[in-house]
Amino acid sequence: MKTKIISSIILSCLIAVSCSERLEEINLDPNRLEADAAVPGPLFAKSVTLALHKENFSQLLELIADFGPMAHYFATLYPSAFAADSYYDLKEWSSFGYWNIYWQSVGLCNDVLGLTEPGAEYENSNNNAMARVWKVYLMHKLTDVYGDIPYEEGGYSGDGLINPVYNTQEEVYYDLFDQLDQALLDLESEVPGGFTTQDIIYNGDIARWRRFASSLKLRIALRMRHVEPGVAQQKAEEALEEGILSSNADNAQEISGDQRGNFGSPIYQITTNLFAYSQSFKASEDLVEYMKGNHLYRDGGAPSGEDPRLPILIDENANGEIVGIENGHTAEYYTLHPEFATEGSWFLFHNNQYEPVTIMSYAECLFLEAEAALLGYSGTSGTAAELFGAGIEASMQYLGVDTSSYAADEEALFNALADDEARLERIIYQKWIALFPDPHEAWAEQRRTGYPVVVKRTGDDFEQGITQGTIPNRIPYPEGELNTNYTNVNAARENQGGDDMLNKLWWDRNTLQDSWE
């Protein structure tokens, strides 16, 4: 009897303690919010900062290490450690950080789109359109690096979609126009309650968002002009009519300010936090020599002289000289030339904590417009030569360089050219300088137009990598994607004739450059 009483006391005590509600409460993470508390603003701001700054320094390094050398802004002194400059197989480790971050950013964009769509809790057409434009920006960068991407189904893990199916680059490009057109319909200054502080690009300026959307449309249209010239012209002309960025004040870039935490300029981050790595990268000789005026265009012409932006962009070495390093040498070659490490120049511009990252600039828009003028598109605001000169001037203004005679001299030389291809060559070279340090765009334009000219590497002093010395046309899908989404990514590989770094993208159809290599 006694036993029974005691055991029932103990058991009832225990059962009382095992109250499920108590355990449920303990199982709530005190450090985070439940998902249904999500509001769109912080997710949107995160999506933007994530793509611009990556998550930590190593991924930021990958951005610079992968695409910077391909754009011939940087040259690596330790080729074995940095795949891009050696034309190695980039899928192993190098590009996954970039890939992962962009898709995470896309996922956040999708969350914002869902939260702000008509009928949703935070319905707001402006906010929805901003996310739409931002997603276009992310997606075109992704497809320009890899080709086919899971455009429609990517970034929806919150809905349980974990094996996204791929779309062709052609499908992606056509839909990007649709998205931008939808955004241009939705972006209305009259709609209240748009993002302000949470919009770290334009602080809620809807008119500028419209200009940014049109400018992206122009960029994307020209990118595909060799494969769909008609569509390209139509979309480019629509964009010009709508109105693209019209001054440096319109530049799509992060809000400036000194409360930046870890969101400093990428080059500054490399210099400070990745000092060991910054010693492994130097300014590319191609960039330095072009800006010094020591360059011959394909027709034998040369720049008008030294570019006054050079001392603003690139630092002097200990001897007071600005010296670039040739891209792509072997490890052995560099060990035989240890002086490169001390003689090579590093970067001045953006080597400043507070320098905001530029997403798209007025200068780039002028060069895009100059190309449109060259092609005879309607709606351009001047001749190709005028727009070319204005582009240089806009870039110099942005860098705070006295708009000396350089822009005018260049414009005059340009004006004297009869050959359209030679004119395009000047436009893209100058755009290359203006785009610094955005390696994605510079490398994409290099592939589309062939400028700056990158010669095939031969000889024992150069690493030739798996492309045998040819600059890659795309990057293989990361190993992680092959491990986790094999069926879908493999279909995309087969669709593109394999995962070869030399396979050209859908828009990369300018055959002219093939003969230069």
Add this chain to the structure above:
Amino acid sequence: MAQFSQGVKHFILALMVFGSLFGGLTKLRSQVNEGQVRGTVIDEIQMPIIGASIQILGTTQGTITNLDGIFNINASIGDTLQISFIGYSRELVILKDLNDLNIQLAPDAEELEEVVITAFALRREKKTLGYAVQDMKGNELTQATETNVAFAMQGRVSGVQFNRTGSGAGSSTKITIRGVSSLTGSSSPLLVVDGVPMDNSSANPSSANAATASGDANTYIDYGDGLGNINAEDIESISVLKGPNASALYGTRGANGVILITTKTGSQGKGIGVNYSLSFAMENPLVYPDFQNSYGVGTAGKFPIADNGSGIPSAEGSNASSWGQAYDGLPYINWRGRQAVYDSRGNIMEEFYQSGNTLTNSISLNGGNEISTLYFSANNQRNQGILPNSQFNKWNFTLRGTHQLTKKLNVDAKMSYIRSSAEARPIGGGAPFNTMIPFLAMTRDVELSDLQNYKDADGLPVIPKNGIENPYWITNEFKNNDTRNRFIGFVSVNYDFTENLSLSARAGVDHYDDFRFYNIPKNSSTNPLGLLQYTDFALTENNLDALLRYSKQLNDNWFVSVSAGGSMLNVKTNTDLIHGTQLKTSGIENISNASIITAATVQTQREIESVYAFAQIGFRNYLFLDLTGRNDWSSALPEENRSFFYPSATFSFVLSDAFELSRSIDVWKLRGSWAQAGSDGTQLYQDRRYLVIESTPTPGGALLAHFPEVLPNLDLRNELTASIELGMDYYMFLNRLGFQFTYYNAVTTDQIMISPISATSGSRSRTFNAGEVQNQGWELTLSGKPVVKNEFQWEVQINLSRNRNSVLELDDDVDELIIGGLTGSGNSVTVKAIPGQPIGTIHGRDFLKDENGNIILDNKGLPSATSDDVILGTAQPDYLASLLNTVTWKGLSLNFLIESSQGGEIYSETKFRMDFSGNSMASTDGREFLLIDGVNEEGGINTQQTTQEKYMLNIASQNIAAPYIEDASYIALRELSIGYQLPDKWLKNSLFRGVRISAFGRNLGYLQRHLTHVAPEAAMYSTRTTDIGIEYLPLPMTRNIGVKLNVEF
């Protein structure tokens, strides 16, 4: 006096009576001259012995003594009564009449081994157990003083693998019992001290790659584990329960086995017993990397600068490796611009690392009377590490008392306070503040004297090579220190309602607070802006449990014991972190010196509530069946899956008691068991989607929020390990020869794992239940006493075990799981779990070979890499073995322990770095001409020569990992000690009751070792289960040699 101490004795022995010990009851025999015999069994100090077993030899009749040590048995004149009790010598009494008996038993150290501590701190006779338990006595572990009890356990238990992290004193040990069972979680056993679980987690270095780029040293510092906080001198015994079969009652945390530590209590006796011990040990690196001392700075056998203008070669400011010309004894300009003689510098690492030492002082007092006992101990351990300025200091204070409040009510309480502090803990792994990194990277002609002036006039570091730190900058400028204050205590009460029924309840608490600081100084070569970080980590674990026990002899044949109880476990952690970057000025180690300050606070809580019941059925004292059942409710699982149940059944059949066997057989027992153990995994908050609000300052003051990269699982379930175990124990010739064999097969299913998913989904990985991992194997322990002659005795114990681990399946759409590895440092290896393979296959690029296995060499005579990763090895050893020898002669004793692990591979990052930089002995071959065995691209024999430098740089640039995979097997002379117990007669008129002096050595050397540069058993950089198969630049493991004095007053 006797009256009082009787009560205390009751308390101590009650557990045995109610928990397990029983004997057959008397059966009346109809015989003339028969009748009831009453007897009292007492011990050496006249205390009654409760639960002593009385048996009439040649029959199955028997009984046990009651709480007053009294028994009644029906016997006949001429019968032989065998009176036995664990820990005492058997006594045989031939009945001459039926008068009352008074039997005194003498203690027997030998017999003590028959008692083991099992779940709930119940003492049980070994023969009643249906599973393998191995135990060690405290004094075995303290013969050679170690800084962590776990180090001392190595090699003493079969089937248990110990790996150190190679971070010196105060570091953690990874303990794996019967193989790795979890794919992504923990396979560490549960640590239980005096029945109360203790947190044994170590603040682990995070994955190898995470911290490399950010220079965050914190993640590479091993702050030690729970076992390291225990004072070895307090330990009475350690039992290792090796799997779910033995530990089913420990619930979710016992599935990987349990280490049960029983600490000392006071003993009643004459006056106060005082024990004092003093030990001093020196430590020196045992294994240094195999450096070459023939070539210095340069490339292709030449100086970086052949002529500095005045006719001498120069290496000033060079970033080259040790691929220069052979030493010629002539002058040259070295890296610092100083003219030096180009010659061998010897092993400068040997001069850099100092000789370390550990001084241990330990005192304990114990005493007691009939109703109370008290035990007090104080222990101080001071360690000076081999890394300059590295110190570890630990204080332990323990107070334990027992008290008999009434005849039926006992109280036992213990309180320990532990304080440990460390300065400059060595950093392993890839963090630039690991002192191994500069030594592996800088050229061999660098002189220590040039490094010692590590700062230039502007206070900037002077570095011998880009991308590394000067080792003296690390030891003088880089700071890390930490302090831990830990309180552990429990109170337990036991109430005996009747002879058959008792209730015990226990409340235990384990709380510690770690304060950690580190400072990367401004201007560091790898992190010029510097950073500093304060971390306050606190953990509180509360355990409450109650157990009601009832045991009864049902009839002559059957004995039943039933218990039921419940427990609650609650663990809370709190981490406060202040992180400052971009230091304003150098030399100020204060958070105000940081330009960007971020703070974070992280709290976690977990609770598990459980009810359980267990029963034991005994038949005639030779057949035993145990049944257990437990239900847990875990807070870490979603509501609908919160509750999970798991049972176990074990049997034990003592053939030697059941049948008349040859007299030479002492014990012959068969045992078997089947058990399940559930687990709620190791991660918290995985079952719903959360939003993370970020605290970092942002451009324009925007607020940032994101969803975690890991996709939650809304339907998370518990993991389950099911295990069967069969075994046999066999002892013969009065325990002169013993043999224990166990076979086991354990399968863990429904593992909670996190596996990568396509990044294109927007998340990186997801949490799910899947997978099936099997561990099967056997353990064999042979023990014997080959020589027992007069006062000479030689004891041998051999432990041998084999575990075969296999991943049976992963999830349907998961082909492989990457569980660890190294990437990005110029070489790349991954450690994976793949179905059909053991957990921990090492993958990387191999040499490209033709179909006959010949390496294909290109027109430069150099190899290429395979296009994909291939399996290069497995991290799991095949066999573990150890050999313990104890030789005693009069007061002299000699112990030695040889320990071995055979099979399995490890990737050696040290070898890679040594070869790459031309610093290894292996790099001295073929510097001028190297012809690699293989075929050319056309299939002919390779005739194209290359050089060692080109070959090794080629391997690095091609990412070929194969040459750095080495056999992890070793045979180590783990311990050797010689002790002398001074004869009692010498001490007769002195203050002392006993004096023992000993000399010992630990980690003395290897009889076999394949890993070239590093000690294979101390190669890991963390104690996480999944960090296997990778050697990642640990500090050299040390050889410790010392002396110890024990004095008893």
